[in-house]
Amino acid sequence: MTNNWTAADIADQRGRIAVVTGANSGIGFFAARDLARAGARVVLAVRNAEKGAEAARAIQAAVPNAKIEVGSLDLASLDSVRRFAEWFQREHGALDLLINNAGTMAFSPRRETADGFELSFGTNYLGHFALTGLLLALMEAREDPRIVTISGAFHRMGRINFDDLQGERRYGRWRAYAQSKLATLLFAFELDRRLRAAGSTVRSLAAHPGYAATNIQFAAATSRLDRFFGKIGSNRLFAQSAEMGALPILYAATYPGLEGGAHIGPGRLFEARRYPKPAGSSAAARDGETARRLWNVSEQLTGVPFQIAAGALQTPEVPPEQVQAGETPGV
Numbered sequence: 448m449t450n451n452w453t454a455a456d457i458a459d460q461r462g463r464i465a466v467v468t469g470a471n472s473g474i475g476f477f478a479a480r481d482l483a484r485a486g487a488r489v490v491l492a493v494r495n496a497e498k499g500a501e502a503a504r505a506i507q508a509a510v511p512n513a514k515i516e517v518g519s520l521d522l523a524s525l526d527s528v529r530r531f532a533e534w535f536q537r538e539h540g541a542l543d544l545l546i547n548n549a550g551t552m553a554f555s556p557r558r559e560t561a562d563g564f565e566l567s568f569g570t571n572y573l574g575h576f577a578l579t580g581l582l583l584a585l586m587e588a589r590e591d592p593r594i595v596t597i598s599g600a601f602h603r604m605g606r607i608n609f610d611d612l613q614g615e616r617r618y619g620r621w622r623a624y625a626q627s628k629l630a631t632l633l634f635a636f637e638l639d640r641r642l643r644a645a646g647s648t649v650r651s652l653a654a655h656p657g658y659a660a661t662n663i664q665f666a667a668a669t670s671r672l673d674r675f676f677g678k679i680g681s682n683r684l685f686a687q688s689a690e691m692g693a694l695p696i697l698y699a700a701t702y703p704g705l706e707g708g709a710h711i712g713p714g715r716l717f718e719a720r721r722y723p724k725p726a727g728s729s730a731a732a733r734d735g736e737t738a739r740r741l742w743n744v745s746e747q748l749t750g751v752p753f754q755i756a757a758g759a760l761q762t763p764e765v766p767p768e769q770v771q772a773g774e775t776p777g778v
């Protein structure tokens with residue numbers, strides 16, 4: 448592992464195509480920019496077209512020869528996830544890097560996605576579960592294809608509450624966020640085990656940004672008190688920059704020879720700051736039994752069964768009725 452690895456060390460990404468979810472803001476923006484700088488064609492998968500266009504312009508200004516596209520993806524709607532996957536398959540037909548980055552924090556009171564899932568579980572975890580299942584087959588024939596799923600220190604406080612996954616009986620904003628982050632990490636590790644068992648060349652890795660000053664604390668703020676704590680929390684005295692926070696994600700996505708199942712985070716101050724290093728994970732995140740159970744429930748909830756056959760991967764067809772004629776999620 449290289450010490451003090453930076454975006455300048457990213458291996459040549461020319462000829463590769465990447466999808467970065469939530470690429471209009473924070474860590475996703477810098478991950479997208481630096482992949483583009485290394486030569487990758489990058490699709491900014493965002494829910495707000497204007498914010499997406501603005502981010503694309505900012506990347507283009509910083510990297511004049513960047514190959515950037517904006518695609519419409521709302522992870523809080525399975526219909527939107529299916530339409531994005533269908534559009535991407537039609538437009539590109541192949542994928543090298545999938546960065547499952549977008550995230551929403553802890554809302555109070557409880558909110559739901561379009562499909563009735565608790566918002567952070569539905570967005571951070573189930574939306575990315577479905578997206579990955581729908582795009583996986585496009586990665587199989589590529590060279591060094593990788594899926595990087597963003598975890599977070601909150602996973603250590605998480606518990607998968609199978610009796611009340613959507614927090615309908617008992618909801619706590621931080622409990623919900625922590626469950627969603629534990630679920631993303633369980634998913635990244637379980638996907639790695641399944642890909643290996645199938646003899647796939649696709650690698651599943653996880654990464655977290657440490658503690659980075661982004662928009663996430665503000666996006667979930669519903670009161671002045673929330674905004675006050677958001678300002679303190681995102682203060683650079685405590686948090687590192689979003690640009691630094693993107694490094695572990697970029698490292699997981701591009702460092703040559705990195706094994707599937709790796710978990711990368713900042714190397715200093717209890718994984719809150721500085722350059723990428725292998726990160727720790729809780730025993731709960733490594734629990735294969737919980738991961739299998741969660742996987743089965745997630746297939747049922749999303750209606751996206753991963754078809755991982757020995758030596759080959761097949762992605763389920765996007766149901767034709769999910770795609771409106773003439774509609775394109777590219778924006």
Ligand SMILES: NC(=O)c1ccc[n+]([C@@H]2O[C@H](COP(=O)([O-])OP(=O)(O)OC[C@H]3O[C@@H](n4cnc5c(N)ncnc54)[C@H](OP(=O)(O)O)[C@@H]3O)[C@@H](O)[C@H]2O)c1
Nearest residue numbers: 469472473474521522523548549550599658659661662663
């Ligand atoms: N910042 C930290 O210290 C920290 C620590 C640990 C983990 N993380 C993780 O890092 C990831 C990136 O967060 P960030 O800190 O960079 O926050 P951010 O600046 O708020 O970025 C979050 C991104 O996710 C997008 N998003 C939210 N809900 C979405 C949805 N339903 N569909 C599509 N996109 C959606 C946001 O879009 P809009 O702009 O439209 O809202 C935004 O682009 C998240 O997974 C977060 O859990 C962050």
